[in-house]
Amino acid sequence: MYALTEEQESLVDAVRDFASSALAPHAIEWDQNKxxxxxxxxxxxxxGLGGIYAKEDVGGSGLTRSDAVLIFEELAKGDTTIAAYISIHNMVVWMIDTFGNDEQRHRWVPPLASMEQLGSYCLTEPDxxxxxxxxxxSAVRDGDDYVINGVKQFISGAGSSSVYVVMARTGGAGPQGISAIVVPAGTAGLxxxxxxxxxxxxxxxxxxVIFDNVRIPVNNRLGDEGTGFHIAMKGLNGGRINMGACSLGGAQWALDQAVHYLKExxxxxxxxxxxxxxxxxxxxxxxxxxxxxxxxxxxAWALDTNAPNVVSLCAMAKRFATDASFTAANAALQLHGGYGYLADYGIEKVxxxxxxxxxLEGTNEIMRLIVGRALVDDAA
Amino acid sequence: MKIVVLVKQVPDTYGERILDPATGLVDRSGSDAVIDEIDERALEVALSYKDAHKDAEVVVLSMGSAAVTVGLRKGLAMGADSAVHVLDSALRGADVGWTSTVLAAALTATGFDLVIAGNESTDGGGGVVPAMVAERLGVPPITYLESVQISDDEVAGERGTGQGKLRVHAALPAVISITERLPEARFPKFKGIMSAKKKPFTVLSLEDLGIDPAVTFAGVGRSVVLQTTKRPARASGKKIVDEGNAGVELADFLVAGHLI
Structure with a gap:
C-alpha cells in the first residue's frame, strides 16, 4: 500500500499538470473576487474529475478511492477550495451512480461526470x-409526486448546480423516516x-436552498423510501477522506512554500x-x-475493500488529517512572518x-464520537 | 491515415540541465525526464486530426533509453493508438546522422502516411532530424510549420521565414515538423491513463531493424562533443532609471535582444 502503481503515478502527474496550469495561477484572484x-x-x-469513482458506462472514470485520495491531495495543491468543491460534486455523482436505478444513472450521471452540470448535496438544515x-x-406524497417544503443550509454550489440530492423526511421521526430525492434546478418553488x-x-x-411546495416525481427518489439517511452517510465516508486529502494537499503546498522561504x-x-x-x-x-x-x-483502502471498520477509519482519517493539516498550514503562515499574512503569498488563504x-462533512467532534462509539461497541 | 509522431525525451527545462564533461552527453539522471513539449504539440496535431477522423491511426515513436517508456505511455494516455520504442545500448550518444538513419528504419518498419515531429528539441537541438529522416525515406519534408492542414492525400501549412510566410504543401507520404505556434497539447484523461497499459507497445532493437552499427555506420562520420563549458553565472540585470526616455531605452534593449 505504500508504493503507487504506475497508473497512480500517471494520474497524479496528470492532476499536477492540470492543477498547476488551470488552478494555481488563479487561486488567489478567485478567492479575492469570490x-x-x-x-x-x-x-x-x-x-475525468467529475465522476472519479462513478462507473464507466455513464461516463465515470471508474477509479478507486485509493486513487481518489491521491487525486484530491494533488488537486488541492492548486486550489483547496476548488478541490473541495469537486469532492462534494463527486459525492453527489457517486450517490446517484450507486443508489440510483439504471434509468436514473443514465439520466443524471453523464452530464455530471463531464461537469457540464454540477451537483449539490443537501443534508444540513438551519436547525x-x-x-x-x-x-x-418534508417530502409529502401526493399521487406520483412528492411535495417538498423546507430549507437546507450551507449548500456548496447552490444556485450554480443543476442537480440537488436532497435528504427529506418522507416518514416518521429519526433516520428511518428520511429519503434521498433528486431535485433538478429550475423546478417551480425552488x-x-x-x-x-x-x-x-x-x-x-x-x-x-429553499423548497416552497416543490413538486418532484416519486421516481426521482434514490433507493427505497426511508433509506435516504443511510445513503447520505455512505456518501460521507468517501467525502470525509476526500476532505482530509484536500486538507493534506493544501498543507503540503504550504509546507513546500515554507521550506523554500526558510532557505532564502x-x-x-x-x-x-x-x-x-x-x-x-x-x-x-x-x-x-x-x-x-x-x-x-x-x-481509502478500507473503503475500496469494504472493510468492517471502514466508518471508523474514515472518521479518524478525516479528523486527524484535517486537524494536522490546519495546524501545519498555520505553522507555515507563522514561519512566513508578516508575509504569510499577505494574500499575495497564498498561505493565509490555505x-x-x-x-x-x-x-464540515461531520465535525471533528462527531468524528471522535464515531471512533469512540465503535471502540466501545467492539469491546462489548 | 496512419500518422507517426516522433517524440524525444528531454531533461525538464524547469530544472537544472547538466552535461557530463567526460562524455559530452546530457546527464539524463540529473533531472526529471519529460517528453519534449514541442513533441507533445506534434502529438496534439495528430490527435486533433484523429478527433475528426476516427479511423486515423496515431503511433508514437521514440528512440532512447529505457526511461523513455514513461513518455511513450503518456503519449498513449493522451490518445495515441500504439507506441514504438527503439531501445539499444549501442545508440547511446547517437548524433543526428545515426538518429535519422534509425528513425527512418523504424518508420519503414511501422509504415506511415504522415510523420509529425517537433522542429527541434530542447536538449541537443540541431533542428535537422525531421528533414534528414525525410531524405532517407525519400519523401518530401516540410519543416517549421506554424499551421497544419491534413487532407486525404496532402499535408499543407504555413512556414514562417522571418520576413513573411510561405504557404507550402506536399503530397503524402511526407514528413513535417512544427513550431510552438501550434496549440498546446491536451491533458491525458483518467480513462486514457488507465487504458494506456492495454495498448500495443513495441520495443525494437537495432537487430530487429536490420541495422548492424559496425556495417551500417562503417566509414560514416559522426559528431562527437570534444569540450563543454559551463554556463557562466547569471550577471545582474541592467537597471534603467527613467530620466524621461526610459520607454525608448527599454525598447532599444528589447530590440537589441531580438525580443521585439
Missing part, C-alpha cells in the same frame, strides 16, 4: 447540523438564499533554515502530514480554507 470558475470545472470534467437525523424538510460571506472557501458559493530568508546573519527551532517545526509538519497521508490511504474542513 469567483466560482465553472468554465474551469468543465475542463476538470474533461480530464439540524451534527444531529442530521433530526432534519425537518430558490436560493444569498451567497454567504465566509472566512474561506470563497471560490465556491454557499447558499441556502536571512535573519541575525543566518539563513532561517539554519535555526534549529525552525527546522524542528518543519520536521514536525512533515511528520504529521506523512502520518495523515498514511491514515488516509488506509481508510489556512482560511482548511479551517472549515474541521467542521
Amino acid at each position: 469567483h466560482f470558475p465553472v468554465d474551469v470545472l468543465r475542463e476538470a470534467g474533461e480530464l 439540524a447540523g451534527s444531529d442530521a437525523a433530526a432534519l425537518t424538510t 430558490s436560493y438564499g444569498a451567497n454567504e460571506k465566509k472566512m474561506g472557501w470563497n471560490a465556491q458559493p454557499t447558499r441556502q 530568508r536571512k535573519a541575525f546573519g543566518k539563513l532561517l533554515v539554519e535555526l534549529q527551532s525552525l527546522l524542528f517545526t518543519l520536521a514536525d509538519m512533515e511528520t504529521e502530514l506523512q502520518a495523515a497521508r498514511g491514515l488516509l490511504r488506509r481508510a 489556512v482560511r480554507d482548511l479551517r472549515v474542513h474541521q467542521i
Whole structure:
C-alpha cells in the first residue's frame, strides 16, 4: 500500500499538470473576487474529475478511492477550495451512480461526470447540523409526486448546480423516516438564499436552498423510501477522506512554500533554515502530514475493500488529517512572518480554507464520537 | 491515415540541465525526464486530426533509453493508438546522422502516411532530424510549420521565414515538423491513463531493424562533443532609471535582444 502503481503515478502527474496550469495561477484572484470558475470545472470534467469513482458506462472514470485520495491531495495543491468543491460534486455523482436505478444513472450521471452540470448535496438544515437525523424538510406524497417544503443550509454550489440530492423526511421521526430525492434546478418553488460571506472557501458559493411546495416525481427518489439517511452517510465516508486529502494537499503546498522561504530568508546573519527551532517545526509538519497521508490511504483502502471498520477509519482519517493539516498550514503562515499574512503569498488563504474542513462533512467532534462509539461497541 | 509522431525525451527545462564533461552527453539522471513539449504539440496535431477522423491511426515513436517508456505511455494516455520504442545500448550518444538513419528504419518498419515531429528539441537541438529522416525515406519534408492542414492525400501549412510566410504543401507520404505556434497539447484523461497499459507497445532493437552499427555506420562520420563549458553565472540585470526616455531605452534593449 505504500508504493503507487504506475497508473497512480500517471494520474497524479496528470492532476499536477492540470492543477498547476488551470488552478494555481488563479487561486488567489478567485478567492479575492469570490469567483466560482465553472468554465474551469468543465475542463476538470474533461480530464475525468467529475465522476472519479462513478462507473464507466455513464461516463465515470471508474477509479478507486485509493486513487481518489491521491487525486484530491494533488488537486488541492492548486486550489483547496476548488478541490473541495469537486469532492462534494463527486459525492453527489457517486450517490446517484450507486443508489440510483439504471434509468436514473443514465439520466443524471453523464452530464455530471463531464461537469457540464454540477451537483449539490443537501443534508444540513438551519436547525439540524451534527444531529442530521433530526432534519425537518418534508417530502409529502401526493399521487406520483412528492411535495417538498423546507430549507437546507450551507449548500456548496447552490444556485450554480443543476442537480440537488436532497435528504427529506418522507416518514416518521429519526433516520428511518428520511429519503434521498433528486431535485433538478429550475423546478417551480425552488430558490436560493444569498451567497454567504465566509472566512474561506470563497471560490465556491454557499447558499441556502429553499423548497416552497416543490413538486418532484416519486421516481426521482434514490433507493427505497426511508433509506435516504443511510445513503447520505455512505456518501460521507468517501467525502470525509476526500476532505482530509484536500486538507493534506493544501498543507503540503504550504509546507513546500515554507521550506523554500526558510532557505532564502536571512535573519541575525543566518539563513532561517539554519535555526534549529525552525527546522524542528518543519520536521514536525512533515511528520504529521506523512502520518495523515498514511491514515488516509488506509481508510481509502478500507473503503475500496469494504472493510468492517471502514466508518471508523474514515472518521479518524478525516479528523486527524484535517486537524494536522490546519495546524501545519498555520505553522507555515507563522514561519512566513508578516508575509504569510499577505494574500499575495497564498498561505493565509490555505489556512482560511482548511479551517472549515474541521467542521464540515461531520465535525471533528462527531468524528471522535464515531471512533469512540465503535471502540466501545467492539469491546462489548 | 496512419500518422507517426516522433517524440524525444528531454531533461525538464524547469530544472537544472547538466552535461557530463567526460562524455559530452546530457546527464539524463540529473533531472526529471519529460517528453519534449514541442513533441507533445506534434502529438496534439495528430490527435486533433484523429478527433475528426476516427479511423486515423496515431503511433508514437521514440528512440532512447529505457526511461523513455514513461513518455511513450503518456503519449498513449493522451490518445495515441500504439507506441514504438527503439531501445539499444549501442545508440547511446547517437548524433543526428545515426538518429535519422534509425528513425527512418523504424518508420519503414511501422509504415506511415504522415510523420509529425517537433522542429527541434530542447536538449541537443540541431533542428535537422525531421528533414534528414525525410531524405532517407525519400519523401518530401516540410519543416517549421506554424499551421497544419491534413487532407486525404496532402499535408499543407504555413512556414514562417522571418520576413513573411510561405504557404507550402506536399503530397503524402511526407514528413513535417512544427513550431510552438501550434496549440498546446491536451491533458491525458483518467480513462486514457488507465487504458494506456492495454495498448500495443513495441520495443525494437537495432537487430530487429536490420541495422548492424559496425556495417551500417562503417566509414560514416559522426559528431562527437570534444569540450563543454559551463554556463557562466547569471550577471545582474541592467537597471534603467527613467530620466524621461526610459520607454525608448527599454525598447532599444528589447530590440537589441531580438525580443521585439
